[in-house]
Amino acid sequence: MNPPINIFDYEVLAQASMQPVIWDFFYGGSDDEVTLRANRSAFERILLRPRVLMDVNTCDISTSVLGIPVSMPVLLAPSAAHGLAHPDGEFATVRAAGAANTLMTLSTESTRSLEEVAALAQGPLWYQLYIYTLEEAQGMVQRAEQAGYTAIVLTVDLPRYSRRERDLRNDMNSYQQAHYPDAFSGNAPHLSVDGSDNQNTYIGDTITWDILPWLCSITSLPIVVKGILTAEDAELAINYGASAIIVSNHGGRQLDGVMPTIEALPEVVASVDGRCEVYMDGGIRRGIDIIKALALGARAVLIGRPVLWGLAVNGQEGVQHMLELLRSELTLSLRLAGCASLADIQRSLVQLP
Numbered sequence: 001m002n003p004p005i006n007i008f009d010y011e012v013l014a015q016a017s018m019q020p021v022i023w024d025f026f027y028g029g030s031d032d033e034v035t036l037r038a039n040r041s042a043f044e045r046i047l048l049r050p051r052v053l054m055d056v057n058t059c060d061i062s063t064s065v066l067g068i069p070v071s072m073p074v075l076l077a078p079s080a081a082h083g084l085a086h087p088d089g090e091f092a093t094v095r096a097a098g099a100a101n102t103l104m105t106l107s108t109e110s111t112r113s114l115e116e117v118a119a120l121a122q123g124p125l126w127y128q129l130y131i132y133t134l135e136e137a138q139g140m141v142q143r144a145e146q147a148g149y150t151a152i153v154l155t156v157d158l159p160r161y162s163r164r165e166r167d168l169r170n171d172m173n174s175y176q177q178a179h180y181p182d183a184f185s186g187n188a189p190h191l192s193v194d195g196s197d198n199q200n201t202y203i204g205d206t207i208t209w210d211i212l213p214w215l216c217s218i219t220s221l222p223i224v225v226k227g228i229l230t231a232e233d234a235e236l237a238i239n240y241g242a243s244a245i246i247v248s249n250h251g252g253r254q255l256d257g258v259m260p261t262i263e264a265l266p267e268v269v270a271s272v273d274g275r276c277e278v279y280m281d282g283g284i285r286r287g288i289d290i291i292k293a294l295a296l297g298a299r300a301v302l303i304g305r306p307v308l309w310g311l312a313v314n315g316q317e318g319v320q321h322m323l324e325l326l327r328s329e330l331t332l333s334l335r336l337a338g339c340a341s342l343a344d345i346q347r348s349l350v351q352l353p
């Protein structure tokens with residue numbers, strides 16, 4: 001294949017470069033993968049209403065998230081076990097994010113430790129939290145704060161691990177433990193992806209909204225709640241102390257059959273009504289997807305799988321190149337839509353089905 005010129009090219013090359021069992025873990029969703037597919041197909045039903053004869057000679061796509069400047073409204077979503085994609089793991093990812101002047105969110109389930117990753121960071125970092133025990137969570141939050149992470153991203157859509165049928169068929173757990181036993185253990189001894197190993201004490205199915213004031217009491221970092229899909233939960237998140245919300249369905253990997261995130265976004269944005277920043281993830285693969293999300297009220301988007309494709313194909317350089325492809329698509333599409341900056345993106349730029 002010729003050198004990749006878009007994220008779908010990276011996807012093809014990534015699949016060719018990895019063991020099918022790893023590909024299935026990265027690519028797959030839960031159950032029938034209805035939501036996984038819907039995250040993409042929903043973008044195709046939203047059309048753009050461009051304006052013409054605007055001066056788009058310069059086009060500024062820089063912005064900020066929670067006051068932190070980033071070169072574009074594209075952040076790296078947390079994803080587990082980058083060591084399964086490339087031997088450099090999160091070291092490559094954090095270098096690429098820094099080179100692109102954007103923000104990386106490190107997963108609790110990273111291959112490398114949060115301190116090692118922070119030591120290589122040239123750009124801002126957020127830390128994504130899964131709560132096993134409260135003691136472990138408190139320790140991790142304190143470690144993240146000390147290491148220079150600037151927000152805690154609490155993932156709330158994984159009370160329990162979903163059924164990922166590809167992984168069940170492949171016996172992903174045995175494969176991972178045989179070949180990459182440390183893939184998920186960078187920050188704590190979490191040995192498997194689905195909680196089946198007996199060292200896992202995950203309490204995600206017992207925590208309630210009170211966890212937010214508790215988190216606020218143990219850290220001065222802002223709390224970003226990831227995995228909100230409804231107006232009701234957006235309201236609760238704000239009332240319980242969230243500083244920002246990520247509209248997310250975990251890339252179609254948790255409850256199957258939920259709405260695609262680009263369709264959930266307007267409801268959440270309306271409910272939040274400017275009281276906090278709202279971001280979204282799920283299916284972002286093109287510059288125009290970012291434009292649609294921003295027109296519907298997201299301040300920024302996060303990308304999950306594309307990072308893993310870049311990593312698998314060419315480590316740090318692959319992630320960097322993938323980000324630059326997205327950056328140039330976004331800039332060109334904005335110009336073609338008549339926008340000279342992100343501030344020019346109005347709700348009227350999109351037409352819903």
Ligand SMILES: Cc1cc2nc3c(=O)[nH]c(=O)nc-3n(C[C@H](O)[C@H](O)[C@H](O)COP(=O)(O)O)c2cc1C
Pocket residue numbers: 025026027039077078079080107108109128155226248249250251252253281282283284302303304305306
């Ligand atoms: C392989 C993989 C691992 C993931 N691991 C985590 C994780 O550890 N924590 C988390 O909050 N979300 C995790 N996610 C979800 C992403 O943060 C994000 O919500 C999702 O990937 C966005 O969809 P996209 O892949 O279509 O961009 C993971 C996603 C993938 C594909």
Ligand SMILES: CC(C)CC(=O)C(=O)O
Pocket residue numbers: 080109184192193194250253
């Ligand atoms: C280890 C898993 C809990 C990581 C995750 O969030 C995912 O695979 O979607």
